[in-house]
Amino acid sequence: MRPRVLGGGLVLLALLSFPTWGSPYFVGRVFTPAFIFGMIALSLCLLAGYGGMVSLAQMTLAGLAGYGYGYLTVTLGQPWWVGVFGGLLVATLVAFLFGVIAVRSTGIYFLMITLALGMVVYALANQNRSLFGGHTGILGIRPPELFGQGLTERVPFYYVSLLVGLLAYAFVRYLSRTPFGLSLQALRDDPRRLAALGFHNALHRVAAFTVAGFLAGLGGLLLVWYNGAISPTTIDLTRLINIMVIAVIGGLAYAEGAFLGALVFILVTNFASSFTQRFNTVIGLVFLLIVLFSPEGLSGIGLQIVRALQRRLQVRLAPVERAGME
Numbered sequence: 001m002r003p004r005v006l007g008g009g010l011v012l013l014a015l016l017s018f019p020t021w022g023s024p025y026f027v028g029r030v031f032t033p034a035f036i037f038g039m040i041a042l043s044l045c046l047l048a049g050y051g052g053m054v055s056l057a058q059m060t061l062a063g064l065a066g067y068g069y070g071y072l073t074v075t076l077g078q079p080w081w082v083g084v085f086g087g088l089l090v091a092t093l094v095a096f097l098f099g100v101i102a103v104r105s106t107g108i109y110f111l112m113i114t115l116a117l118g119m120v121v122y123a124l125a126n127q128n129r130s131l132f133g134g135h136t137g138i139l140g141i142r143p144p145e146l147f148g149q150g151l152t153e154r155v156p157f158y159y160v161s162l163l164v165g166l167l168a169y170a171f172v173r174y175l176s177r178t179p180f181g182l183s184l185q186a187l188r189d190d191p192r193r194l195a196a197l198g199f200h201n202a203l204h205r206v207a208a209f210t211v212a213g214f215l216a217g218l219g220g221l222l223l224v225w226y227n228g229a230i231s232p233t234t235i236d237l238t239r240l241i242n243i244m245v246i247a248v249i250g251g252l253a254y255a256e257g258a259f260l261g262a263l264v265f266i267l268v269t270n271f272a273s274s275f276t277q278r279f280n281t282v283i284g285l286v287f288l289l290i291v292l293f294s295p296e297g298l299s300g301i302g303l304q305i306v307r308a309l310q311r312r313l314q315v316r317l318a319p320v321e322r323a324g325m326e
Contacts, residue, residue: 004306015162019155028154034266035161036226038259039168039219041246043212046172049253050181051208052106052188057098057114059243060121061213062220063235065091069221070138070230071131080144087224088217094121095213099206118240126232137231141224151225161222165259168215172255175211184208245287251297260298 019027040062047053068090069083078086102113125132132138143151151157175181186194187204195201224230233239242265250261268286272279294301 007306012166019158024154027158030266030270031263032154032158032161033226034259034263035158035165036219036222036262037243037246037266038250038262039165039222040216041243041250041258041262042165042168042172042255043215043219044243044247045250045252045255045258046175046215047208047212048247049251049255050176050188051184051205053205053208054111054244054252055102055114055209055212056111056240056244057118058212058216059239060118060235061091061095061098061216062223063125063230063239064094064121065217065220066141066224066230066234067125067132067138069224070133070141074138074141080142084144084221087221088214091217091220092210092214095216096206096210098213099209103202103205103209115240118235119237122232122235122237125235133231135232137229137234139229141228141230143225143228157226161226164218164222168218169255169259172215176255180204180207245283249287249290249297251299253296254299257297257299260302264298 015031018031022031040058043061044055044058047055047058065087068087072078072086073080073083098114098117101117102110105113125137126135128134143157145151146156146160151160176185183194183199184204187199187201191201223234227234246261246265247258248261249264250257250259264286265283268283269279272282276282290297294304296303
C-alpha cells in the first residue's frame with residue numbers, strides 16, 4: 001500500500017472515531033468549525049491553486065448562502081430544503097456574476113476587484129433591512145433535522161460537517177484531474193499558449209469562479225447552522241482576509257491545506273485569546289513565519305518531511321535489496 005494512501009486512511013479513521021475519544025470542546029468548538037472554514041478556504045484553493053485567481057470574495061459568497069437560507073426559512077417560513085436550494089442558488093449565481101465582472105483582470109487587479117465586490121455586498125447587507133435584516137442581520141435560524149437527529153446536537157453536526165467537507169475535498173481532487181481541471185492549471189501557467197490552442201480563457205475562469213462559489217455556499221450553509229444567525233459581521237473585511245490567511249497557512253496549492261490551515265487558525269485563535277487580547281498579533285506572527293519559511297504552507301512542510309523520510313528509507317533498504325538479488 002502506498003504511504004500516502006495509508007496516511008490518508010489513518011487520518012480518516014481518526015476523524016471518524018474522534019467523537020468517541022476526543023474532548024467535547026475539540027469536537028464542537030475546534031474541529032467542526034475547522035471543517036466549515038476549511039470548506040470555504042477550499043473554494044479559494046480551487047481558484048488560486050489551480051486557476052491562479054486569488055479572490056477575497058469567497059467569504060462573501062458563503063455569507064450570501066447563509067442570508068439566502070435565513071431569508072427563505074425565517075422571513076418567509078419556507079422548509080429547510082427550500083432554504084438549502086435557495087442559499088446555494090444565490091451563492092452560485094452571484095459567483096457567476098462576480099466572475100463575469102472580474103474575469104478580464106489578473107493578479108493584484110483581480111484581487112482588488114473581488115475585494116471591492118465583497119465590500120459592496122457588506123455595505124448592502126448593513127443597510128438593507130427587508131432582505132438582509134440590516135445591522136442585526138437575521139436571527140433565530142434553525143438547522144434541519146436529519147433522520148430524527150437535530151443538527152443542533154454536537155456529534156451529529158460534527159459528522160455532517162465532516163461528510164460535506166470530505167465530499168467537497170474529493171470533488172476538488174477529482175476536478176483537478178478532469179480535462180477542465182487540467183486546462184484550468186494550464187490557464188494558470190500560460191494563458192497565452194492555452195488561448196492559442198483554441199481554449200476560451202474567460203469562459204474557463206467564469207466557470208471556475210462559479211464552481212468555487214457553489215463550494216463556498218456549502219460552507220456558508222454549515223456556518224449559518226452552526227451560528228444560528230447571520231449578520232454583516234460575518235462578511236466584513238476581517239472575515240474576508242481570514243479566509244485568505246487560512247488558505248495561505250495551509251498551502252494555497254493543496255486542497256487538503258485548506259482544512260489544515262483552518263484547524264491551525266482556529267487552534268491559535270482559541271488558545272491565544274485565552275491568555276492575550278492581542279490574539280490577532282499571534283495569528284499574524286504565525287502567518288509571517290509560515291510565509292517566510294515555507295511559501296507552500298504547512299502542506300509544503302509536510303510533503304518535504306514525507307519525501308525526506310522516503311529518501312532515508314530507500315537508502316536503508318538499498319543494501320538489503322542488493323543482498324537479496326545476489
